[in-house]
Structures are given as C-alpha cells and as structure tokens.
Amino acid sequence: MLVRRDKTKLFPGSRIAIAILVGILLGCICTILFPNGFFSSRSSSVHERLSKSTSKVGSVSCESPERITMLKTDFALISEKNAELRKQVRELTEKVRLAEQGSENARKQVLVLGSEIKAGPFGTVKSLRTNPTVVPDESVNPRLAKLLEKVAINKEVIVVLANSNVKQMLELQIASVKRVGVQNYLVVALDDSIENFCKSNEVAYYKRDPDKAVDTVGENGDNHAVSGLKFRVLREFLQLGYGVLLSDVDILFFQNPFSHLYRDSDVESMSDGHDNETAYGFNDVFDEPSMGWARYAHTMRIWVFNSGFFYLRPTLPSIDLLDRVADTLSKSEAWDQAVFNEQLFFPSHPGYTGLHASKRVMDMYEFMNSKTLFKTVRKNQELKKLKPVIIHLNYHPDKLERMQAVVEFYVNGKQDALDSFPDGSE
Known part of the structure; x- marks a missing residue:
C-alpha cells in the first residue's frame, strides 16, 4: 500500500497529461476526416436547395x-x-x-358441438343452422384448385355450365355480368366452341378432363341433360373448399348477387313461387267430406326451390345433396329439379334417412323468376321500380327473345319492352 501511494505522488499530473494527448489525437483525426469543417456540408446543401428552388420558380414563370x-x-x-x-x-x-x-x-x-350446454330462458334458445365447412382437399383436382385461386373472391365463385346450344344466351349473360362488374364468374365449357368463345371474350373458363360418359351429355345434351350434369361437376368445387353460386345460362344479372346472400344455411336457393305464400310456404287445407268431423286436413305447402340458381356452402350436407341427386339421376329419367327438392324436403321415415341440410329461400323480388316478372311485376307501377339482383327466364320457352326484352327494360329504360309478351307461353 505504501508503495502505491508513493508512485501516485511521483506523477501527480499524469492523468491531465493523458487527457491532453487524447484531445490532440482527436483533433488530428477530425482535421483529416473533415477538412472543410463540420458545418460546411450543411451550408452548401442549403445553398444548393435555395438555388434549385430559385431556378424552379424561374422555370415555372417561363x-x-x-x-x-x-x-x-x-x-x-x-x-x-x-x-x-x-x-x-x-x-x-x-x-x-x-x-x-x-x-x-x-x-x-x-x-x-364443443360441450354440453343448458337451455336458456324462454325465448332465448336458438338452434344451429350453419354446418362447419369441409377441410379443402386440393388433391381432388389440382388444376381446378389453381384456377379457382385466381378467379374466386372470398372463396366464392359463380359457376355456369354451357355448350354451343346455349351460346347466344351465354353471350347475353356474360354481358350482364361484365356490366355489373362481377369478377368471380367461371364458365364450365362443355365443348370446344364455348372454350374458344370464352378465350376470345376474355372470360374465365374451365374445361374438364375427358370423361366419355359425362362429356357426351355435356357436348350433345339439351338443357335438362346439362342441368343434371351440374350436380356431378359442382362436387369438386365444394371439396376444394369454395362456396358455389350455380347459375343456368337463361339468367341475367343486374346486381352483384354475393352482396345479397345470407350464408347461414347449407343451401340458399331462388324459388319457383310467385307470391309470398307460394315462395315462402303456406298452410293448405285439404277437404275430404267423406271423413265427416275430420274432413279438413292441414298440409304445409311450398313451391319448389329452383335448381337453376342456388348457392351451396362447402359443407358435408351440401356434398351429400349433390351425391344423392347425381346418383338418383343416373338410375332414372327423372327431372333434376324434382329430385333436387325431394332430397331437400323429404323427411326421414322407415326405410329412408333424409338429408339433414339447412335451407333458405331467396327474396323472390331480388332473385326473380319470369313468372313473377311477366305475371305480376310488369303490371304494377311500384314493383316496376324495383331493381332485381337477377332474373331467371325459367318459365318460358322463348328465352332468348325475353332475355333481350328484359335487357331493354332494365338496362336501356324502354318501358314498353315487356308489353308484347303474354303472361305464359301460349
């Protein structure tokens, strides 16, 4: 300890000397790195900016x-x-x-589904309507999966099946889709003519892999044959995890339909009904006088869902529905719309297990069939002011002429465009 104190006393100014040396070294380094000083670069940049702004002012005036x-x-x-x-x-x-x-x-x-729950107070209990979506399986159809990634919006797409027999109606529909601005629209081309048409008009399309049994129907079949084919085709879309809005070709679009869906059910379909009772259901009393006191029997009635325009969520009940309809149609000459509704509405009974799918009917004035249009709407001055989402020319055989007239009325504003047509098909 004595030795250390003696050494510090011998060099009392050593710390000061070291500090001075460090300062000199730092000064030398700064002189080398900044020969023009610390503030010269900033001042020069300011002068440059001022000169540039001055030149800009002059150039603006000139x-x-x-x-x-x-x-x-x-x-x-x-x-x-x-x-x-x-x-x-x-x-x-x-x-x-x-x-x-x-x-x-x-x-x-x-x-x-997660756990057992108790029923709440009166008026608060609500049953579940929305089934969970399936897990997407891209291995089902990798080519279609890649296409849908580009075309679909929010995992939803409009799908239309078409062959050359309906080309003129398809042209009108595509024009209406473009006019509305719907982007997620896909044509399933059933023959080369439609494929080439879609290419030339820059319309998204999908050409299925060859399947002789199915493609023969698609290429040569009439509207009913193609209508039955769609139940097989749509299955892959659902398996890939996409919600599908199926549309026949005899349909015109006036608003984006995806903005008018509820998506709270497995199946959401337009109705063939033409008023509140037929579209949404009513209590129909059957009278059998021979039964005396029990002569009146109450029945629940609803007009069928239209199998030409419906939305399917990608759920197991939706896929089950497609399988059931396709299987039934493959074994009989039944009408696809009749089978579609039988599978949806027939309850379970001895020897038969019904389809447990939730259902919703679309607004009949937004998703309008041609009977509603020609029998009621065109004759009512207030209803004529409504703007439908779509119009389906399903009730009439002269589809193309009526589609053209509908465009004249709702798009071009020709108020008498629908007047020359009869209510029905006489």
Whole structure:
C-alpha cells in the first residue's frame, strides 16, 4: 500500500497529461476526416436547395403551360389511384363483414358441438343452422384448385355450365355480368366452341378432363341433360373448399348477387313461387267430406326451390345433396329439379334417412323468376321500380327473345319492352 501511494505522488499530473494527448489525437483525426469543417456540408446543401428552388420558380414563370399540363396529368393519376383505393376499401369492408359473419357462425358451432350446454330462458334458445365447412382437399383436382385461386373472391365463385346450344344466351349473360362488374364468374365449357368463345371474350373458363360418359351429355345434351350434369361437376368445387353460386345460362344479372346472400344455411336457393305464400310456404287445407268431423286436413305447402340458381356452402350436407341427386339421376329419367327438392324436403321415415341440410329461400323480388316478372311485376307501377339482383327466364320457352326484352327494360329504360309478351307461353 505504501508503495502505491508513493508512485501516485511521483506523477501527480499524469492523468491531465493523458487527457491532453487524447484531445490532440482527436483533433488530428477530425482535421483529416473533415477538412472543410463540420458545418460546411450543411451550408452548401442549403445553398444548393435555395438555388434549385430559385431556378424552379424561374422555370415555372417561363414554362407555366407545360407545368399546368404536368399538374393536370398528376391530378388525373391521383384521382385514378383514389378510385382504386375506394374500391379496395369497399372490398375490405365486405371481407370484414364476411369474416364477422363467419366468426359468429363458428362461435355458435363451438358452443353447440364443443360441450354440453343448458337451455336458456324462454325465448332465448336458438338452434344451429350453419354446418362447419369441409377441410379443402386440393388433391381432388389440382388444376381446378389453381384456377379457382385466381378467379374466386372470398372463396366464392359463380359457376355456369354451357355448350354451343346455349351460346347466344351465354353471350347475353356474360354481358350482364361484365356490366355489373362481377369478377368471380367461371364458365364450365362443355365443348370446344364455348372454350374458344370464352378465350376470345376474355372470360374465365374451365374445361374438364375427358370423361366419355359425362362429356357426351355435356357436348350433345339439351338443357335438362346439362342441368343434371351440374350436380356431378359442382362436387369438386365444394371439396376444394369454395362456396358455389350455380347459375343456368337463361339468367341475367343486374346486381352483384354475393352482396345479397345470407350464408347461414347449407343451401340458399331462388324459388319457383310467385307470391309470398307460394315462395315462402303456406298452410293448405285439404277437404275430404267423406271423413265427416275430420274432413279438413292441414298440409304445409311450398313451391319448389329452383335448381337453376342456388348457392351451396362447402359443407358435408351440401356434398351429400349433390351425391344423392347425381346418383338418383343416373338410375332414372327423372327431372333434376324434382329430385333436387325431394332430397331437400323429404323427411326421414322407415326405410329412408333424409338429408339433414339447412335451407333458405331467396327474396323472390331480388332473385326473380319470369313468372313473377311477366305475371305480376310488369303490371304494377311500384314493383316496376324495383331493381332485381337477377332474373331467371325459367318459365318460358322463348328465352332468348325475353332475355333481350328484359335487357331493354332494365338496362336501356324502354318501358314498353315487356308489353308484347303474354303472361305464359301460349
């Protein structure tokens, strides 16, 4: 300890000397690195900016017409970008709405399936309608899976089956789809003619892999034959996890149908009914006088769902429905719409297990059939003001002529375009 104290006393200014040396070294280093000083670069950049701004002012005064043209161009570009942003905002808003709807359905599903629960107070108990979606399986059809990734929006797509027999109606439908701005629209081309037509008109299409038994029907079959084929084709779309809005070709679009779906059921279909009772159901009393006191029997009636326009969620009941209809049609000459409704509505009974699928009927004035249009709507001044989502010319054989007239009425504003047609097909 004594030795250390003696050494520090011998060199009392050593620390000060070291500090001075360090300062000198730092000064030398700064002189080498910054020969013009610390603030010269900043001042020069300021002078450069000032000179540039001065030159800009001079150029504006000298070249004002060119500058104005540039500003107009910039404004147009900004306006276009704003329009794109507004479109993106609308799409995001719709996605949020669908996500909230899906999360609420999932929450209810978990509540019902996840654990046993007690029934709540009177008036608070609600049964579950929304089945869980299937796990997508891309191995079913990798080529279709890649196509749907490009075409579908929010995992949903409109699907239309068409061959050359319905080409003119398909042209009218595609024009209506483009007019509305629907992007997720896909034509299943059943022959080369439709494939080439879609290519030339820049319409998304899907040509199935060769299947002799099925493709013969698709290429040569009439409307009913093609209508039966669709139940086989749609299965792969559901297996891939996509919601499908099936549309026949004799349908015109006036609004985006995806904005008018509820998505709370396995099957959501338009009706063949033409008023509130026939479309949504009614209590029909059957009278049998020979029964005396029990002569009146109450029956529940509803007009059939239309198998030419319906939405399927990708659930097991939806796939089960397609399988049942396709199997029945392969074994008989039955009408596909009749089989479609029998499978949906016939309950389980001895020897038969019914399909447990939830169902919803679409609004009959938004998703309008041609009987409703020609028998009721065109004769009512208030109903004529309504703008439908789609119109299906399902009740009449002169489909093309009536489709053209419908376009004249709803698109071109020709108020008498529908007047020359009879209510029915006489």
